[in-house]
Amino acid sequence: MLAPVVTEQEAFREEVKAFLQAHWLGAAERNVAAFRQKAVEAGYVYRAIPKEYGGAGQAPDPVKAHVIREEFDRVRAPREVGGNGPGLLVPTLLACGEEWQKQMFVPKTLSGEYRWAQGYSEPGAGSDLANIRTTAVLEGDEWVINGQKVWTSDAHNSIYMFILVRSEPEAPKHQGISYLLVDMRQPGVTVRPLKQITGEAHFNEIFLDNARTPKDWIVGERGKGWIVSRTTLVHERNTVGASMGSDHLFNQVLKLARTTELNGRPAIEDPLIRDELGRIYARVSAHRAAGQHAQNLAAAGREGAPAAGGFTKLYGSAISESIGLVAQRIMADHAMAEPVENHAGPGRWVRQYLNSIAAQLGGGTSNMQRNQIAERALGLPRD
Amino acid sequence: MDFALSDDQLAFIDQVDRYLRDNCPAERLHKAFDGNEAIAGEIFSGLMALGLGGLLVPEAHDGLGLGLLEAATICERLGWAGAPGPLASHLLATLAIAQAGSEAQKARWLPAMASGETVGTVALMEGSAWGPEGWKLTAAPRLTGVKDYVMGLKEAQVIVVSLADGQLALVEADAPGVSTSPWVSTDRTRPVGQLVLDNVAAEVMPGTYGAELLDAALTLAAADSHGASARMVEDIVEYSKTRVQFDRTIASFQAVKHKLADLATAVEPNGPLYRQTAAIFDQTPDQAPHAAALAKAHITETASHVCRIATESYGGIGYTWEHSAHIWLRRAMFNYAWMGAPAVHRARAADLAGW
Numbered sequence: 058m059l060a061p062v063v064t065e066q067e068a069f070r071e072e073v074k075a076f077l078q079a080h081w082l083g084a085a086e087r088n089v090a091a092f093r094q095k096a097v098e099a100g101y102v103y104r105a106i107p108k109e110y111g112g113a114g115q116a117p118d119p120v121k122a123h124v125i126r127e128e129f130d131r132v133r134a135p136r137e138v139g140g141n142g143p144g145l146l147v148p149t150l151l152a153c154g155e156e157w158q159k160q161m162f163v164p165k166t167l168s169g170e171y172r173w174a175q176g177y178s179e180p181g182a183g184s185d186l187a188n189i190r191t192t193a194v195l196e197g198d199e200w201v202i203n204g205q206k207v208w209t210s211d212a213h214n215s216i217y218m219f220i221l222v223r224s225e226p227e228a229p230k231h232q233g234i235s236y237l238l239v240d241m242r243q244p245g246v247t248v249r250p251l252k253q254i255t256g257e258a259h260f261n262e263i264f265l266d267n268a269r270t271p272k273d274w275i276v277g278e279r280g281k282g283w284i285v286s287r288t289t290l291v292h293e294r295n296t297v298g299a300s301m302g303s304d305h306l307f308n309q310v311l312k313l314a315r316t317t318e319l320n321g322r323p324a325i326e327d328p329l330i331r332d333e334l335g336r337i338y339a340r341v342s343a344h345r346a347a348g349q350h351a352q353n354l355a356a357a358g359r360e361g362a363p364a365a366g367g368f369t370k371l372y373g374s375a376i377s378e379s380i381g382l383v384a385q386r387i388m389a390d391h392a393m394a395e396p397v398e399n400h401a402g403p404g405r406w407v408r409q410y411l412n413s414i415a416a417q418l419g420g421g422t423s424n425m426q427r428n429q430i431a432e433r434a435l436g437l438p439r440d
Numbered sequence: 441m442d443f444a445l446s447d448d449q450l451a452f453i454d455q456v457d458r459y460l461r462d463n464c465p466a467e468r469l470h471k472a473f474d475g476n477e478a479i480a481g482e483i484f485s486g487l488m489a490l491g492l493g494g495l496l497v498p499e500a501h502d503g504l505g506l507g508l509l510e511a512a513t514i515c516e517r518l519g520w521a522g523a524p525g526p527l528a529s530h531l532l533a534t535l536a537i538a539q540a541g542s543e544a545q546k547a548r549w550l551p552a553m554a555s556g557e558t559v560g561t562v563a564l565m566e567g568s569a570w571g572p573e574g575w576k577l578t579a580a581p582r583l584t585g586v587k588d589y590v591m592g593l594k595e596a597q598v599i600v601v602s603l604a605d606g607q608l609a610l611v612e613a614d615a616p617g618v619s620t621s622p623w624v625s626t627d628r629t630r631p632v633g634q635l636v637l638d639n640v641a642a643e644v645m646p647g648t649y650g651a652e653l654l655d656a657a658l659t660l661a662a663a664d665s666h667g668a669s670a671r672m673v674e675d676i677v678e679y680s681k682t683r684v685q686f687d688r689t690i691a692s693f694q695a696v697k698h699k700l701a702d703l704a705t706a707v708e709p710n711g712p713l714y715r716q717t718a719a720i721f722d723q724t725p726d727q728a729p730h731a732a733a734l735a736k737a738h739i740t741e742t743a744s745h746v747c748r749i750a751t752e753s754y755g756g757i758g759y760t761w762e763h764s765a766h767i768w769l770r771r772a773m774f775n776y777a778w779m780g781a782p783a784v785h786r787a788r789a790a791d792l793a794g795w
Contacts, residue, residue, distance in 0.1 A: 311795070325795050328787070334795070335786035339738035346443075346716040347709035353444035368708045371701075430704055431697035435677045438692045 066120055073101065073128040081134045089135050090168060101125045102136050103167055106147065111164030119355035140211055142166040142173040146219050149236075149288045153277045162217075162238070174212035174241065176220030176263060177286070179205060184425050186221070187231045187283060191265060193222035195272060200224075200237060202245070202268040208419075212248045212261035216241055225280045236282035238274040245269060255396045255411045300344040300369070303376045306409070307341045310334070310380050310387070313406065317387050324387040333383050340376050344369070364434035367426040374416040374423060381410025443509060443712070443719035453513050459486055460521035466764050472524040473628045473767055477594070480525035480629070484595070487527055488556025496535045501550035503534070507722035508656055511535075512663035512714055519667025519775075522767050524629035526561060526592025528660050533560030535656055536600040540608050540647030549598055549610070561596035562653065563587035563611075563635045570780040572606040572650045579609045582617075583642040586634060589778060593620050593633035601635075601642065606650030609642040616640070627774035629767065655721060655728045657779055658736035663714045665775040668768045669707050669743035672750040675765075676700065679754060699753065703746050710739045730792040733785040740775045741782040747772040 080095050096102040097113050104122060106112020115121075129136050137143050147166055150159055165171045182188040191204025202222055212218065218239045225233035239246070245268030250258035277285040314325040314334060324330050347369065351361050362368065384406035385392040396411055397404030417423045431437040445453070463483055472479040487493075495511050497503020511531050518527060534553050537546060537560070552558035565588045566575055577585040587601060599611045611618060617640040622633045677700055680691035690696050717735040721728040751758045751765040758765040776782065 315795075331790050331795065332783060332786055335734075335737070335790050338789075338793075339734050339786070342734060343709035343713040343738060346712035349441070349443070349716065350709075350712035353442065357444060362708065368705050371705050372709065424698065427698040427701035428694075430701040435700055435704060437677065437681065437697050437700065438689065440694065 066124060069121055070124050070128060073125055076101065077128060077132050077134055081132055083132065093135055093138075093168075096129075096134075096136070097167075101129070103143070106151065106163070106167065110151070110159050111167045117355075119352045123352055138167065138169040140172055141175045141215075141219075142171060145175060146173050149219070149276060149285060152288045153236075153285045155273070155276075158238070158274075158276065171217055172211060172215040174209045174215040174218040174261070174263070176206040176209050176218045176239070178208040180207055184422055186286075187234065189221055189223055189234065191220070191222050192226070193224045193235060193237060195224075198272045199269045200272065200274075202237070202239065202265045202270065204265050206263040206265070207251065207260075209248075209261045209263050210259060212241070212263055213250060213258075218246075218263070219276070221282055221286055224282075228280055231283045232280050234282035234286075235279050236276045236285040237270055238276065239268060239270045243268060253411075254414070255398070255408050257398055300341070300348045300373060303341045303344055303373055303380075306377065306380050307338060310337075310384050310406075313384055314387050319387060319389060330383065330387060333379075333386070337376060337379050337383060340372070340379070344372055344376065347372075362434060364430045367421075367429040367434070370420065371423055371426045371430070374413065377413040377416045378410070381406065381413045385410060441716055441719055441723070443715040445509075445513065445715075449510060449513070452510070453517065456487070456490055456492065456514055457517050457521075459490060460517055460523055464521040464523050469522050469524070469629065469764065469767055470762070475628075481595070483523055484525040484527060484530075484559070485556065487525075491554075492527060493530065493534070493556040494554030496531055496538060497550045497554040498538055498546075501538070501546055501554065503538075503550065503554040507718070508535075508659060509715060509718040509722055511656075512659055512718035515660045515663040516667035516670075516711070516714070519664035519768075519771065520671045522629060522668070522671070522764070522771060526559065526595050526630065528630075528664065529561040529591035529596075530559055532562045532653060532657055532660065533596075533598065533600045536562060536608055536649055536653050537610070537645070539652065540645040540649035541610075542646050545610060545643065545645060553598075558597050559592065559595045560598045560600065561590060561592040562600045562602070562657070563590045563593075564602045564650075564654065564657065565589045565779065568780075570784075571654050572602070572604075575602050575604050575606070575650065577601065577603050577637075579603060579607075579642045579644050583609060583611065583637045583640045586636050588634050589623065589625070589632045590620075590635050591630055591632050593635060594622070594631065599635065600645075600653075601637070602650045602653065603644070606648050607644055608647075608649055608653065609644045611637065611640055611642045625774055626770040629771065630774070651729065652721075652725070654779070655732035658732040658785065659714065659717050659721060661775045661778055662710075662717065662732075662735040662739040665740045665743035665772050666707070666710045666714050668772045668775070669746040669750075670711070672747045672765065672768050672772075673700070673703050673707055676703075676750040676753050683755075696753070699749065703749060706742050706746055710742060714739055730789055733789040733792060736779070737782040737785040737789060740772070743772040744769075744776040 076099050086092055093102060100113040100115050103112035104115040108114035143166060147163055150163055179189050181190060193200045193202045218241050220237050220239055221234055222237055223233050224235040245266050247264040249262045251260045251262050252258050314330060315323055317324045319327050354361050388403050391403040394403040394407050396408035432439050463486060468479055491504060494503030495506050499505040515528055537549050553560050567588055597613050599613060601609045601611050603609055617638040619636045620633050625632050680696055681689055683690045714735050717731040720731045747769040751769050754765055757763050
């Protein structure tokens with residue numbers, strides 16, 4: 058059974074390589090959008106999305122998807138557009154949206170023309186997301202929205218927002234929520250940057266003061282927004298904890314250990330540092346093997362573990378924290394440095410450690426992941 | 441690295457698994473644990489009847505000709521079941537003879553080992569020395585020296601003894617000058633002993649396979665530990681759903697739920713890790729020393745910790761002799777220490793990675 062799979066995979070890899078050689082100019086490429094369009098047409102990017110919405114319309118094939126990722130990354134060719142739109146909104150629209158909504162929003166979101174903010178969390182609705190208080194009232198042909206959102210990533214770069222609102226105040230908590238699409242370019246929407254503990258501002262607070270959106274800019278039915286939003290969150294969990302990030306980060310900290318002197322010799326030679334790096338590397342390797350296993354299962358059409366996304370996020374985000382800790386041990390007194398973004402010095406690692414907290418919060422906190430694993434994978438009673 | 445199991449492999453493992461589930465119920469494990477030696481022999485015979493003796497024996501010598509991936513997967517199930525008996529050390533002996541033996545040695549031993557008619561084992565450790573650099577014995581031309589912590593010593597008729605420079609020799613257990621003494625280890629389901637060789641006739645095998653045999657042993661220990669830890673998590677999860685305190689099941693307490701979720705998360709990726717390690721051994725042997733050192737270090741350490749926490753999570757009942765938790769806890773503790781402790785192999789993995 059194994060041999061033919063490998064051969065097919067290698068043949069496909071050659072095909073992808075040939076495509077990249079013919080069409081990707083590397084760093085010299087000026088027209089990234091045009092390249093991406095060619096990659097879509099060749100079937101390599103946005104594979105799962107139907108052609109009529111700007112995708113490649115390919116049958117699911119995790120082995121091919123993996124080969125594409127490896128080959129594109131090898132030559133640093135761009136794949137899917139980042140941000141909330143392609144990763145979170147598009148799958149939700151494809152699963153729950155009206156036909157005209159898909160036509161109107163999906164192609165331009167995939168091309169990067171439309172960027173989206175995610176309006177979920179509120180000051181009183183974090184892990185208990187269904188506790189949202191932002192209201193939407195239908196007045197004629199428009200929803201009128203009032204309230205406050207927080208931790209809305211990328212809002213300062215976005216023109217649209219997908220948002221959870223309470224539209225049915227009399228209904229029970231989970232049944233009173235609707236999922237709306239909102240144009241952010243209007244007076245009722247105020248975006249205020251939210252400064253993180255690193256000193257940067259990648260998130261925002263959003264104040265909604267009689268903001269308006271058309272009546273039919275609702276995804277799914279009134280009061281069904283909670284269920285609609287689950288499509289999005291499941292997707293987020295699967296993407297946040299992937300092992301490629303751990304691998305990359307580990308190689309960086311290994312380089313730090315090689316190039317930093319500790320007690321008169323390279324830190325990598327210190328037995329305690331070496332042991333800790335070995336412990337972390339084993340977890341990175343296990344995480345990578347688990348990812349490969351999940352891919353093997355998918356390729357064979359078998360089911361993965363229930364709550365697999367929960368496992369991988371909890372595991373991966375703990376690795377990120379450990380790497381930040383060992384970096385501080387390696388740097389000794391330099392670990393007192395101010396965190397700095399996009400910098401090669403010690404501040405970069407101080408920032409990485411602080412940011413590892415975000416990895417344990419975003420997309421569902423570690424304790425929420427533990428609940429999910431306990432309830433869905435282990436079958437323990439719900440809280 | 442592709443380490444997916446085919447439908448045929450899964451069906452075979454499933455058959456072994458069903459046999460182990462039927463034949464390793466708790467009361468039987470406890471009897472074996474308390475010194476009933478017949479049970480280990482019965483289970484070994486049952487596994488031989490399923491063809492497991494020939495797992496690593498080439499088809500030309502009446503075996504199945506499979507690889508370490510299949511052997512490790514079987515060892516995981518042994519660990520899961522808490523199975524008593526010397527299957528792992530028998531498999532390692534067949535591997536050593538198949539890979540390092542002369543044609544005559546293979547023809548003499550392998551068919552009988554494949555059927556289980558002859559039981560084999562490997563004698564590797566000399567005190568705490570687990571690897572070729574620490575092995576001092578030489579067969580020049582006769583063998584004198586001591587090997588420690590040898591599994592299945594009581595059952596074995598043929599013993600693969602590792603020598604200096606990674607060579608391997610075959611010793612017959614009933615040869616003059618061979619004596620053995622049991623060493624009471626924490627894992628009573630898989631007794632070990634000391635092998636004393638006093639001017640014993642030994643056949644040195646032509647191939648040099650000591651280092652590879654070490655990698656295989658480390659991988660199988662990791663697989664066994666993974667099985668033990670996975671079983672402990674399954675069992676404590678089930679217990680937590682039935683144990684009532686403060687008028688509710690303890691599974692409903694978030695302190696318990698989160699702890700069990702953490703244990704499950706620690707265990708989850710270790711199955712893929714040991715299978716990948718075994719596949720590396722089979723397919724890209726030059727990378728096997730690093731992979732095996734890393735897997736042994738990480739999985740036996742994680743498993744020991746998980747079994748410890750799971751045992752504690754039972755409360756008082758888990759601390760009793762009559763409860764089964766300590767059977768797996770001790771198995772994991774044994775695997776942790778056998779053939780070199782985690783820290784040693786972690787340091788080795790760092791060296792091998794060129795750090």
